[in-house]
Amino acid sequence: MTARAAATKGRKAFVTKALPASKQRSLAGKYAWWVQGLTLTAFAYAFMGWLNESYLYLWDNPIWLNRYTEYAIILGFGVWRILAEHNPYTRKRLIVLVSCxxxxxxxxxxxFPFFEPYVGYLGTQPAFPSLHTPGTLTFFAVLGAVLLFGRRIICGWNCPCVGIRETVGFPFRHVTPRGPWAWRLRHTKWAFFALYVVAGAAVLTPLNSWSSAFVGAFALIVVIPYFASMLASPVIGNRGYCRYLCPYGATFGLLNRVGFYRVDFDRHTCNDCGVCNNVCDMGIPVLALGRAKGRIDVADCMGCGRCVTECGKGSLAFHDVRSVLAPAVRRDRSRLRAWATSRGKAALAQEAVFAAVLLTVLVGSVWLSSAVGTANELSTDLWASLCLVH
Ligand code: SF4
Ligand code: SF4
Ligand code: SF4
Known part of the structure; x- marks a missing residue:
């Protein structure tokens, strides 16, 4: 039984189909010079949007030259990528990613901006993008989701960084550095992670001039490499920032290690073709890790699914909390059905409504008490600078 068959037995929703051999294409070819030029121009334009909103203030930060410029660019290039993508799983992922x-x-x-009740609401930062901001409710909700489903919740399906790098940056996939030295370099991200932890601690403590200066500096430490790595894509590939610099990716990667997520590897069916190594934009030595451990459970896996879907032998399969729960649910399904029948539809509906009201009150109370209880003194400028990272 292949890893995929074993991991997905009886769970159709979680199956990621391997592509037929005729449709497999391990790496994109080299794009024409004008496509690469267009890509670099788009990267530079996104950078100018951030620069204008943060420092230049030209034309009063119009929508075509502010933080949202990057997202508009992602939408434009995203449509191109979705139409051009040959892998159904990646196409689906791109549709969700670009839509998010x-x-x-x-x-x-x-x-329609709405604001975090905790730290974000004092700044100009609307609620959702504050998922990268330590201390916000969204931040903790995302950490919980990553624990259950892996880093791909953000790094694969919902992050402007992956958005711009997988749409605009696609023409530079083929230069992704691979091999032992490129793999060893991945540890550089832990230096940025350490800064992130200190900045997070500064955010969650009463503000003083030290923490203010540190968080401001941290924003620059993150933002400058973020945009610089885009412009360096012709040398470091489209995922350079995620691989070597991103402290958020490192945080989510840690949860990859302790949570439910991994990619299972079947040593018996693998024919050592090496396709999985070649398709991985994070430069992960999938084959070597799989042979050694029987799974890929490294912090660096952002769960794009390219290796899983491009493996012609079905030797790779996703594993997350669903893989743990599904057997139990299957086992108890008939018992649950019998219980539901004995309760009757009217009683079940009544209990569902009661549970929904209870949950709403509970969440609303936490939210409100958080809003009222945290008269934090963080300045608008400070948060604007921290949150403009993404
Ligand atoms: S590694 Fe960082 S920048 Fe890259 S997709 Fe994940 S959170 Fe975004
Ligand atoms: S896991 Fe699949 S893609 Fe990777 S080397 Fe084995 S057969 Fe090839
Ligand atoms: S190991 Fe597979 S799922 Fe993980 S990042 Fe690489 S290609 Fe994507």
Whole structure:
């Protein structure tokens, strides 16, 4: 039985189909010079949007030259990528990714902003993008989701960084550095992670001049490499920032290690073709890790699913909390059905309504008490600078 068959037995929703051999394409070819030029221009334009909103203030930060410019660019290039993508799983992922960036990161914050009750509401930062901000409710909700489903919740399906790098940056996938030295370099991200932890601690403590200066500096430490790595894509590939610099990715990666997520590897069916190594934009030595451990459970896996879907032998399969719960649910399904029948539809509906009301009151209370109880003194400028990272 292959890893995929074993991992997905009886769970159709979680199956990621391997592509037929005729449709497999391990790496994109080299794009024409004008496509690469267009890509770099788009990266530079996104950078100018951030620069204008943060420092230049030209034309009063119009929508075509502010933080939202990046998201509009992602939408434009995203449509191109979705239409061009040959892998059904990746196409589906791109549709979700581009939709999330467009709706959650751009349209809602721009047109109907609502604010975090904790730290974000004092600044100009609408609620959803504050998922990168330590201390916000969204931040903790995302950590919980990553624990259950892996880093791909953000890094695979819902982050402007992956959005711009997988749409605009696609023409530079082929230069992704691979091999032992490129893999060893991944540890650089822990230095940024350490800064992130200190900045997070500064945010969660009463503000003083030291923490203010530190968080401001941290924002620059993150933002400058974020945009610089885009412009360096012709050398470091489209995922350079996620691989070597991103402290958020490191945080989520840690949860990859302690949570439910991993990629299972079947040593018996694998024919050592190496396709999985070649398709991984994070430069993970999938084959070597799989052979050694029987799974890929490294902090660096952002769960794009390219290796899983491009493996012609079905030797790779996702594993997350669903893999743990599904057997139990299957086992108890008939018992649950019998219980539901004995309760009757009217009683079940009544209990569902009661549970929904209870949950709403509970969540509303936590939210409100958080809003009232945290008269934090963080300045608007400080939060604007920290949150403009994404
Ligand atoms: S590693 Fe960081 S920048 Fe890259 S997708 Fe994940 S959170 Fe976004
Ligand atoms: S896991 Fe699949 S893609 Fe990777 S080497 Fe084995 S057969 Fe090839
Ligand atoms: S190991 Fe597979 S799922 Fe993880 S990042 Fe690489 S290609 Fe994507």
């Amino acid at each position: 960036v467009t709706v959650l990161w751009w349209l809602i914050p721009w047109l």
